[in-house]
Amino acid sequence: MMIKMTINGDVVEVDVKPNETLLDVLRNKLYITGPKEGCGNGECGACTVIYNGKPINSCLVLAPEADGAEILTVEGLTKNGKLHPIQEAFIEENAFQCGFCTPGFIMSTKALLDRKKNPTREDIVEALAGNLCRCTGYQTIIRAVEKAAEKLGVKE
Amino acid sequence: MIAFDFAYHKPTSLQEAFELLSEEGAIPIMGSTDVVVKMRARRLRPKAVVDLKFIDELKFFKFNPEEGMVFGSAVTMNELIEDHPEVKEHYPVFYQAIKKVGAYQTRNRATVAGNIGNSSPAADSVPPLLTYNAKLKIVSKEGERIVELKDFFTGPGKNVLKQGEIIHSIIVPYEGKSIGMYYKLSRIKAVDLSTIGVALTVIDPEGKRDIRIALASVAPTPLRVFEAEDFIRSKELTKENVEEFAKIVQKNTSPITDARGTKEYRYEMAYVLPIKILREIGLYKEVN
Numbered sequence: 001m002m003i004k005m006t007i008n009g010d011v012v013e014v015d016v017k018p019n020e021t022l023l024d025v026l027r028n029k030l031y032i033t034g035p036k037e038g039c040g041n042g043e044c045g046a047c048t049v050i051y052n053g054k055p056i057n058s059c060l061v062l063a064p065e066a067d068g069a070e071i072l073t074v075e076g077l078t079k080n081g082k083l084h085p086i087q088e089a090f091i092e093e094n095a096f097q098c099g100f101c102t103p104g105f106i107m108s109t110k111a112l113l114d115r116k117k118n119p120t121r122e123d124i125v126e127a128l129a130g131n132l133c134r135c136t137g138y139q140t141i142i143r144a145v146e147k148a149a150e151k152l153g154v155k156e
Numbered sequence: 157m158i159a160f161d162f163a164y165h166k167p168t169s170l171q172e173a174f175e176l177l178s179e180e181g182a183i184p185i186m187g188s189t190d191v192v193v194k195m196r197a198r199r200l201r202p203k204a205v206v207d208l209k210f211i212d213e214l215k216f217f218k219f220n221p222e223e224g225m226v227f228g229s230a231v232t233m234n235e236l237i238e239d240h241p242e243v244k245e246h247y248p249v250f251y252q253a254i255k256k257v258g259a260y261q262t263r264n265r266a267t268v269a270g271n272i273g274n275s276s277p278a279a280d281s282v283p284p285l286l287t288y289n290a291k292l293k294i295v296s297k298e299g300e301r302i303v304e305l306k307d308f309f310t311g312p313g314k315n316v317l318k319q320g321e322i323i324h325s326i327i328v329p330y331e332g333k334s335i336g337m338y339y340k341l342s343r344i345k346a347v348d349l350s351t352i353g354v355a356l357t358v359i360d361p362e363g364k365r366d367i368r369i370a371l372a373s374v375a376p377t378p379l380r381v382f383e384a385e386d387f388i389r390s391k392e393l394t395k396e397n398v399e400e401f402a403k404i405v406q407k408n409t410s411p412i413t414d415a416r417g418t419k420e421y422r423y424e425m426a427y428v429l430p431i432k433i434l435r436e437i438g439l440y441k442e443v444n
Contacts, residue, residue, distance in 0.1 A: 056261050
């Protein structure tokens with residue numbers, strides 16, 4: 001069946017099957033490969049996208065459900081080749097090594113900073129608890145989120 | 157990708173949903189956080205999934221002291237705890253348990269009705285609802301019925317729902333101020349099923365002090381231990397009484413060993429945690 005979604009500001013029409021997930025469609029049909037498949041069970045957060053304003057695991061959404069949805073992936077953060085302040089903060093704080101989990105972490109961070117301008121450390125830990133990283137440990141990631149919040153605060 | 161074919165339906169009214177669910181092999185879904193996982197693992201092979209989250213009638217929340225809290229089955233866990241301060245204020249143990257389900261992403265999709273319908277013995281949202289005497293409104297083409305949550309579960313993954321029936325809403329009476337705690341032990345802090353979960357709720361803590369207790373992951377279904385509640389009612393919380401209370405809780409469990417813990421550990425914790433919670437909420441002051 002044909003579905004229509006708005007992905008990173010663009011209206012996209014794509015033919016999907018019920019047994020495909022939103023993640024399958026993003027990666028394999030639309031070549032939007034920022035969201036990754038880690039566990040495929042909603043445990044690792046590597047597939048996190050912002051779906052109708054909220055971060056969710058795209059591996060657990062059946063594709064036909066997404067008809068009419070508005071979706072933001074990490075690709076949508078970069079404007080005219082310029083990185084988003086959250087991305088800059090992750091680089092500055094060395095908040096990744098292999099990078100597989102990073103798009104998911106960045107989308108969870110984006111959603112957190114959209115709902116809370118000045119998150120506490122506790123808020124950050126809670127918002128990122130569904131994202132796993134096997135390389136860096138989490139301290140640099142938490143620092144990157146704090147720095148991103150500062151950067152975004154200064155801008156406004 | 158799920159390795160078999162099935163149909164997907166997105167009804168926008170209950171009537172439409174009833175028709176679709178009357179087909180053999182059709183199952184209802186909400187946030188699909190459990191169902192998609194089971195389908196990928198081929199532990200569940202429906203012919204059709206009927207997605208109920210687009211039915212407006214199932215998306216409501218209301219609270220007043222007379223009727224208590226009533227919310228529709230399509231309300232997500234995050235909507236419940238972020239948009240409705242009444243949940244934290246009047247049902248604190250339920251609020252705590254919701255925050256321990258999965259991760260933030262999960263709770264943007266998952267629903268309490270889905271957690272109940274999935275009927276896992278480990279369902280975190282269930283023990284607190286049992287302590288608050290929750291009821292379910294179940295609807296079908298034939299009509300509606302009200303089922304007490306304590307009578308809903310019949311075994312792991314099993315419940316009294318018949319083909320074509322769906323959970324319409326969850327009704328949680330308001331019996332006055334409550335305090336308490338949902339204590340969840342799991343291998344990792346987030347995104348894990350409970351090794352054991354204990355909900356201890358105290359209704360009217362300064363007055364009649366009605367202590368209620370229910371547990372997850374220690375029996376084939378979530379378990380409320382009325383026997384222990386009856387024992388501790390109007391007794392002083394002395395060392396002797398509290399330990400006897402915990403012993404009764406423990407004796408009512410029938411845990412098994414699985415990937416998340418051994419039956420011995422669960423059995424031991426079913427004794428330790430009730431005492432620990434009573435101490436942490438300040439009702440029990442003995443040190444040992």
